Amino acid sequence: MYVLITQLLSGLALFLFGMKYMSDSLQQAAGGRLRTILDRCTRNKYIAVVCGALFTAFIQSSGATTVMEVGFVNAGIMTLEQSVGITFGANIGTTITSQLVSLKLTAVAPFIIFIGAAILSFCKKPMLKKIAAVIFGFGSLFLGINFMTEALHGIKEIPELMNVFGYLTNPIISVLVGLIFTSILQSSSVTVSVLVLLAGSNIIIDPVTGGTDYLACLYFILGANIGSCMPAVMAAMNANRKAKRTAFIHVMFNVVGLVVIGAILIFASEPIVNLINSISGTDKRFVANADTIFKVFQCIILLPCSNLLVKLSKKVIHSRSGEEQDEDEMVLKYIGKSGLTNPTTVVVEVVQEIQRMADMVKINLEESSKALIDKEFSTYKEVYAREKYIDFLSHGITEYMVDANRYGLPLKDKERLGGLFHVVIDVERIGDHAVNIMDDALKEKNQKIEFSKEGRDEMLTMYEKVMEIYEKAVEIFVNEDKSKFDEVDRLEDVIDQMKIDCQEGHVKRMAGGKCSIESGLVFTDLVIGYERIADHAVNIAFSILSEKKIN
Structure with a gap:
């Protein structure tokens, strides 16, 4: 059991390293171009959604997108209204990671790592080295998935560990575990990707059917969505009120999604599960597709109400009378002190x-x-x-x-x-x-x-x-x-x-x-x-x- 747990944690560590290394390398390779594109695409909220989704899919981190967005609002170059579309799009774009994890790419992971390492070692051009770093991170990500998958297959044979995973069949526990796990890792894409592997290894078992408990997976995803707000909340802690409102809208997007989708699951869980199953084929694809469908559904129902979310954020986080900032108090207005400095802002x-x-x-x-x-x-x-x-x-x-x-x-x-x-x-x-x-x-x-x-x-x-x-x-x-x-x-x-x-x-x-x-x-x-x-x-x-x- 010790060996399996060590292998599982090692695989998770390698997965996290690969994702961060790839994300950071992508941001460095793209430089200020991504920042410029993000700034220019916010004039129309529908275009902003698409831009936010593509941007997040590219850098593989909704946390980086939302922290950058909070920085833009804090710096006054993006309005609160403009940021809403980016927030919604970032939530959709982050699902690309779980979609990739659901594919069978682990067999080629060592070859991908070899290519990235070779270019890093022998190439001297800075841009090629950054691209090689992206390739190396991508391969490391899937090698970590391979380690975790092998460990999970072994865990199935240990009743004590399976009993622990059995608690996830409780909807409330499943939501809380998803929330806490994502808050700690500060990445819903990582959490849902792990869930993809758990489902693919038949770890979360429905006690009635003996197969994967799809409903538990859906509640876990909802909890992970709430936990994904943590980077934006932390980035806004020492920012101005406009940036705090941006983080508030990000939280409300996922809270409303939890309430609405949770209510639908209570009254119509079977049709929802059957619908997602019909377009998936495997348990891995089920989790990945459910994550994407939930995020797109949240965007569809909330984007028309985006102005209401903005008004609500202004009521909850209201300005002081007169100036938002006491000009006699010496403070850095646009530079945060939270320690979450994002390279792009x-x-x-x-x-x-x-x-x-x-x-x-x-x-x-x-x-x-x-x-x-x-x-x-x-x-x-x-x-x-x-x-x-x-x-x-x-x-x-x-x-x-x-x-x-x-x-x-x-x-x-x-x-x-x-x-x-x-x-x-x-x-x-x-x-x-x-x-x-x-x-x-x-x-x-x-x-x-x-x-x-x-x-x-x-x-x-x-x-x-x-x-x-x-x-x-x-x-x-x-x-x-x-x-x-x-x-x-x-x-x-x-x-x-x-x-x-x-x-x-x-x-x-x-x-x-x-x-x-x-x-x-x-x-x-x-x-x-x-x-x-x-x-x-x-x-x-x-x-x-x-x-x-x-x-």
């Missing part, structure tokens, strides 16, 4: 958080320059408080990116992340310059330093050009819009020339007695500060290229 989350940081810097630039030029000092305390928030964000984003590098990021995302480190530094330094401007404005006020009208007009013109290049740079960075590089270059040249003109004009005014030495020092410091802000803005814009223009 890392860049999206970081870009959104940097944009938030850049928006705060923009406000500080505006208010500091207003104090300098218009002598409006009412917000100087807010500027210094906001600078502390900006420093907090800079530290938090950098720390998150360092942690994210421990995950298997696609090569393109790794390159992008490398550029984002520099963007955080550039934005933070612009924030420092904004505070320096406020320092100079307060110095001007306290020491009663006066600029000439010409000097103040020059400062205003330079400030306006600096704000223009900063806003354009952030826009280019967020949208990855390379078409506006020429505008940034042109503005940089204009600002560089303005710096020269301002300094020459100031020297002439000092020679003519229009400006004091004290005002001259402050004026020169401000001109240099504005010009450096423009340099950092150029760095931000060109960060989307692999070779960044450095100032």
Whole structure:
């Protein structure tokens, strides 16, 4: 018995390894392309269902899809309404694993592993190595199935273990076991795949017929569907309310499915079992087909009611009065702390958080320059408080990116992340310059330093050009819009020339007695500060290229 249990657990471990290795390799091979497709296909909820199903079938993980989806909603690039179709489709797409397991592919598993291992060992092209990793994971998955199948055949001869499996004939126990097992493994596809093997080995026996207890299998699937919500729930725990609502909709999809399908099974179990049996042929196919039919049925009955689910989620997880987030509380809004970092959402989350940081810097630039030029000092305390928030964000984003590098990021995302480190530094330094401007404005006020009208007009013109290049740079960075590089270059040249003109004009005014030495020092410091802000803005814009223009 010990040997059989060891073989069963070893097979399960190899199966889990193969599935995760294959899923991770697929995500790395596809890179940001999958993320882009997922984002673009959510404008129509019916197309989103198909996209979610195909996406999940491709990466072999509904958990990865839903965690990515929660990340998109949390980052604000996908609305709650758009995410519903992806949620429904992901539930359908995850059934592809059990369908594959129900096929007789175990005999070729060693050959598949050999091909994958050979390419991994001798091929040096990165993309081919990633594809080979997918092949290797696929073969490992089926080799694990082979080990488990052999162990299950031996378990049939041990009455004590068969008695344990006999408890699954109770519908409530079957639902609970499916739920708990899936919650632990965080994958309904793994749980249902194991159920496929149990059914194929005639382990779950109907005490009346002596054959496979089909009804117990159906209840087990319903429990597994509920357990599949765990990755989305955990991913949303420290996310914003919109992301929590996305996870809530995912839970409700499966809870409603449990209630509706469970009620149908109570009153019409025999016709349902006969219908699925008629299109299956084997016990393995029965479980796989039942899983697919249940998910498709849930989608059909709930998709027309998706707006009601959205409204319900908003009532259950309601916003605070006013802002959803207390802006005085220093928090990372788009970057989660749950530890469930998904490689496909890392860049999206970081870009959104940097944009938030850049928006705060923009406000500080505006208010500091207003104090300098218009002598409006009412917000100087807010500027210094906001600078502390900006420093907090800079530290938090950098720390998150360092942690994210421990995950298997696609090569393109790794390159992008490398550029984002520099963007955080550039934005933070612009924030420092904004505070320096406020320092100079307060110095001007306290020491009663006066600029000439010409000097103040020059400062205003330079400030306006600096704000223009900063806003354009952030826009280019967020949208990855390379078409506006020429505008940034042109503005940089204009600002560089303005710096020269301002300094020459100031020297002439000092020679003519229009400006004091004290005002001259402050004026020169401000001109240099504005010009450096423009340099950092150029760095931000060109960060989307692999070779960044450095100032």
